[in-house]
Amino acid sequence: MNEEKKSLNFLEQIIEEDLANGLPKEKLRFRFPPEPNGYLHIGHAASICLNFGLGLKYNAPVNLRFDDTNPAKEEQEYVDSIKYDVQWLGFKWDKELYSSDYFQQLYDWTLELIKEGKAYVDNQTSEEMAKQKGTPTEVGTNSPNRDRSVEENLELFLKMKNGEFEEGSHVLRAKIDMKHVNMHMRDPIMYRILKKRHHRTGDDWCIYPMYDWTHGESDYLEQISHSICTLEFKSHRDLYDWYVNQVYDPLKLQPKQREFARRNLSYTVMSKRKLLQLVEEKIVTAWDDPRMPTISGLRRRGYTPESIKIFSETAGISKRDNVTDVALLEHCIKDDLNKTAPRVLAVLDPVKVIITNYPEEKEEFLDANYNDYEDGFGSRAVPFSREIYIEKEDFREEANKKFFRLKLGSEVRLKNAYIIKAESCLKDENGEVTEIYCTYDDDSLSGSGTEASKRKVKGTLHWVSAKHAIKAEVRVYDRLFTDEAPDGHKDKDFKEFLNPDSLTIIDAFVEPSLKTAKNLDRFQFQRLGYFCVDKDTTSTKLVFNRTVPLRDSWAKMDN
């Protein structure tokens, strides 16, 4: 009895309607059907979240089905990565299936179709067939082979199957209608000869079914109630239905294909072809380069499964072309990490500060919470000593009142430590500040409860103790492209918009507690952003990726 009606997306509305029209709820079944020819990206995440989300919502099974009908492009590596990514996102599939599981069934059905005169072998060249296909505005013409006898078709098809023909010499076509307004209905190819080893069926077959002949039948075999795909398959729907109808048993469920708009993200590209190009041309290091919009890239960048799921949910689905602002994705990860990431201290662009009234040999271990505002994060000891590093941009010899940081003659608080006052500084021949001399208020230690510790000073800086800090490589990422829609320009190649500064490698100092951080551990480097440990980290070298910077309203004001 929920009075408040949650709005449904258009696919949920279709499902609700089907349910209302008598489709039993137990018959609902979905599937996520990737082709294992590349790594999954954030666009696939939309489809994954959609299908598995429907499964959760309706308590219906969701199959993971690899659409592996083209051995020329598909590899086991991709199968493995896809399985990993889906489970990493937190979804459980009912069955792991492969279109190639159905090759025999598809073949048997094909024999029936040939016997019914609904399919024929064509041995023209692809150019000839393309010519006869017509255009969207002109009808096609029949192939001279269209009226081969059933016996001859059977014989030729058997020879195709037995490897007696060369690749490209013969195809099997469905006999539908060369004058159909829908180009896909103009005697589409059902089988082609491909003398390639398949990653699962090996050399069992040298004829492989095409997507259209495979997909609907696979959905039918698995009794998928709603076969959800992207909009570019809309015009395939007639064919999908035609094929299913050839084998449809009225006692069974007839799957229904419905289409939604693929999710695009600003400042990146989403097509597998282009992503593959970036990898192959070494523009990025790999499919999991943290600048890639792949699931594996986002994972390595520091994104959480939760943030990706919330992004998909927030962005929603529809049938409109879209370019979602990457700011929304970034908001989702910041929001998640703000709740979950421990706060630590790191200095990316260091300048030395010497606290002249702090004893030379003294060191203190200050208790610092991993999160000052939430319980349950615990704390660690942070070493403090006479010489520390702060961020270069946090010091100015002189500045106006709006500059809340360290300047000569005024005070700031060091996070979790003392209040210091800048007295003087040393500069090199270029006028660059090399050392800053400060004094500290030894009664002002954070949390000590003293009057001095409660003094309000305007700025709080992050810092690390110079002799205790450990070095770390920090990889700072910017968007991969400078254009909002790099592949949205007809006259320009998307690579013209590559951002030359998409990666900056920094030698930073981080607090010593990070020594034991493990791959994929995520932190907030206080006042800087969220960072996670990269897999390139070794026992002697720490590597961090910047997932996303913190909002910086000062940077905006300052320019």
Place this chain on the structure above:
RNA sequence: UGACCUAUGGUGUAAUGGUAGCACUCCGGUUUUUGGUAUCGUCAGUCAAGGUUCGAGUCCUUGUAGGUCAACCA
């Protein structure tokens, strides 16, 4: 010179003939030992023209704009 799909603030999405709402972005206020977070607020939208209706973002017509469709890819 076709068929089909789509059109709501800068962006993404709701409103199922009955008050155009939410989120992100931008901008501003408050709080703050992160110029973060939180919180409050401002700006900003139904592609156009007709029609149906007491009432239209929604239905109809005609435009306009964008997209999809002619791989032995999926």
